[in-house]
Amino acid sequence: MNENEPLVLRNDRADGLTTLTLNRPNAFNSLSRDLLGALQAELDAIAASESVRVVVIAGAGKAFCSGHDLKEMRANPGKAAMQALFKQCGELMLTITRMPQPVIARIHGIATAAGCQLVSMCDLAVAADVAKFAVSGINVGLFCSTPAVGLARNLGRKAALEMLLTGDFIDAMEAKNRGLINRVVPADALDAEIERLAGSILAKSAVAIRIGKGMFYKQLEMGLSDAYDYAAEVMACNMMSEDAGEGIDAFMQKRKPEYKGR
Structure with missing residues (x-):
């Protein structure tokens, strides 16, 4: 070097x-x-x-x-x-x-x-x-x-x-x-x-990856009940994202999703 x-x-x-x-x-x-x-x-x-x-x-x-x-x-x-x-x-x-x-x-x-x-x-x-x-x-x-x-x-x-x-x-x-x-x-x-x-x-939604990684590590430090409460809230928020709507629509329409989120 x-x-x-x-x-x-x-x-x-x-x-x-x-x-x-x-x-x-x-x-x-x-x-x-x-x-x-x-x-x-x-x-x-x-x-x-x-x-x-x-x-x-x-x-x-x-x-x-x-x-x-x-x-x-x-x-x-x-x-x-x-x-x-x-x-x-x-x-x-x-x-x-x-x-x-x-x-x-x-x-x-x-x-x-x-x-x-x-x-x-x-x-x-x-x-x-x-x-x-x-x-x-x-x-x-x-x-x-x-x-x-x-x-x-x-x-x-x-x-x-x-x-x-x-x-x-x-x-x-x-x-x-x-x-x-x-x-x-x-x-x-x-x-x-x-x-x-x-x-x-x-190939996946950047929004979902970002949300998911943060959720994964945070819930590891929680008790089971608190982890489920937290995960439910995160998932509900994730569902409000444009990427989630596009991904689900694309799945139902049998086409490739076009994610826009960052």
């Missing part, structure tokens, strides 16, 4: 698909403070955009993301520095769930520690069959507490704790079986699978 290259590469397409590529290949895309800041800035800008419909997060080089930059952490070992780092990382993870666009992780290589956390916090994830996953902090005396937040919300408790307590790697198919990722494909088919998944979302 050239020192003048950006830490996050951004590629925007006319159809509304934007790819953000972590660009620290020589450091296995470890999440330095600067890389976290660069990715946060891109996500904030995208969240406010009406032209971006789907986001893909990828990694340059051999790895998807190897987690926090351990060298940087050891060079700034004070508690205040650690608190600031983990708060910054947590805000980034929350941004992914709060932004209106679906975010897809594209995992072509290893995803470890906070890199595995990043996978868990993306809305969807597609991995090459050669990808591997671990929350390996325990191997250096550090329990992966912040990655545990995402893991515990994707995997069953025992599966999550096994990863956290052992630090062992799991392969892509096991990650899929445990609920960490959605799809596994051969490495040379990874981009085509991302295209299929993103294309399916891009």
